Amino acid sequence: MKRIEALEVLDQIFGNDPLIITCGATAREMASISQKKSHLPLLDSMGLTTPVGLGVALGVKGRVGVIDGDGSLLMGFSILPTLKAYGPKNLIVIVLDNGQHASADLMLSQASDVDIAGAAKGLGLWVGQCDSADEMKSLIASRTGADEISMIFVKIEKGNTPGIPFYLANPPKLSADFVESISS
Amino acid sequence: MRESNSRLTALVEGLTDWGIEYFVYVPSSHSAPVIRGLISAGVANVMANREEEAVGIASGLALTGKKVAIIMQDNGFGNALTALATFAQPYQAGFPIFANTRGGLGEYNSMVHSISDSNPDLLKKIGVRVEELGISDSPEVWRSSSQAVAQMAVIQRRPVVTLFESLHPGMETIK
Numbered sequence: 058m059k060r061i062e063a064l065e066v067l068d069q070i071f072g073n074d075p076l077i078i079t080c081g082a083t084a085r086e087m088a089s090i091s092q093k094k095s096h097l098p099l100l101d102s103m104g105l106t107t108p109v110g111l112g113v114a115l116g117v118k119g120r121v122g123v124i125d126g127d128g129s130l131l132m133g134f135s136i137l138p139t140l141k142a143y144g145p146k147n148l149i150v151i152v153l154d155n156g157q158h159a160s161a162d163l164m165l166s167q168a169s170d171v172d173i174a175g176a177a178k179g180l181g182l183w184v185g186q187c188d189s190a191d192e193m194k195s196l197i198a199s200r201t202g203a204d205e206i207s208m209i210f211v212k213i214e215k216g217n218t219p220g221i222p223f224y225l226a227n228p229p230k231l232s233a234d235f236v237e238s239i240s241s
Numbered sequence: 242m243r244e245s246n247s248r249l250t251a252l253v254e255g256l257t258d259w260g261i262e263y264f265v266y267v268p269s270s271h272s273a274p275v276i277r278g279l280i281s282a283g284v285a286n287v288m289a290n291r292e293e294e295a296v297g298i299a300s301g302l303a304l305t306g307k308k309v310a311i312i313m314q315d316n317g318f319g320n321a322l323t324a325l326a327t328f329a330q331p332y333q334a335g336f337p338i339f340a341n342t343r344g345g346l347g348e349y350n351s352m353v354h355s356i357s358d359s360n361p362d363l364l365k366k367i368g369v370r371v372e373e374l375g376i377s378d379s380p381e382v383w384r385s386s387s388q389a390v391a392q393m394a395v396i397q398r399r400p401v402v403t404l405f406e407s408l409h410p411g412m413e414t415i416k
């Protein structure tokens with residue numbers, strides 16, 4: 058599965074639920090297929106997506122999704138024990154794992170050698186793993202309403218979708234739309 | 242030097258006057274009286290492992306409308322700068338950060354001043370407003386300023402830092 062195919066499915070699954078989206082090609086590809094007020098794409102701040110998602114999930118009652126990448130998660134890996142200690146049950150963290158910093162000249166990430174899902178399991182987090190859209194849909198459906206935070210690691214193909222333009226959004230507008238979305 | 246616990250208690254009171262709902266903290270012996278005071282007051286909290294993680298969590302909470310503050314030590318601003326500059330500020334997440342200062346009178350660490358002394362300039366350079374509370378300010382000033390800074394951060398939709406002087410617990414009796 059390509060990342061953009063995973064993003065299409067995740068956009069459908071989460072509907073108008075808050076969805077925090079990691080930076081670089083992930084935010085860019087999502088914006089190319091869907092832009093919603095309930096989306097909060099980070100335009101920079103690599104490593105901060107899951108912490109922001111944790112804060113949002115602590116502040117609202119409904120389901121919150123995070124779309125992180127293996128490289129971004131590794132950059133802020135200290136969030137994992139925090140998720141275990143405080144992670145609310147309404148938070149589902151999806152890690153699109155291509156074993157690559159695809160937005161950084163396609164350099165391999167340490168996830169190409171290291172079992173980051175295993176690390177999350179070792180910390181006691183609930184972890185699901187899959188590599189197809191159907192499995193991803195099924196896992197998210199089964200974890201919606203679960204009694205603890207969920208982390209779902211999805212293996213995706215390496216590389217980026219060609220021809221996607223830079224995403225030149227205005228952060229204050231993105232956050233104002235997001236705040237309106239979660240307030241309604 | 243005068244003892245600072247009454248001022249730290251006043252800081253806690255200022256935040257409870259404001260109606261603080263959450264705080265995110267990074268452990269510090271200097272800030273411990275504030276952290277423990279807020280926990281005793283029943284304020285929900287998250288302990289973060291790094292300062293940029295704290296900025297991310299607090300930003301998310303602030304965007305949901307929660308009254309949230311960060312309690313940390315100022316030598317962690319080196320970790321937090323990118324998160325402040327590229328997320329909290331541009332995404333207009335309004336919350337106060339209260340950070341105890343290091344490297345001043347009574348300091349026992351030989352190198353912490355090398356980051357702590359530079360923090361006001363570093364923060365101002367990225368556009369973060371900085372307030373200061375010292376041990377020459379009365380507890381009443383600490384209480385009213387803490388509340389006012391928190392209100393300002395929310396109204397102006399931006400992080401605002403208060404650097405506060407606090408002696409290490411082991412130094413409290415130094416005269």
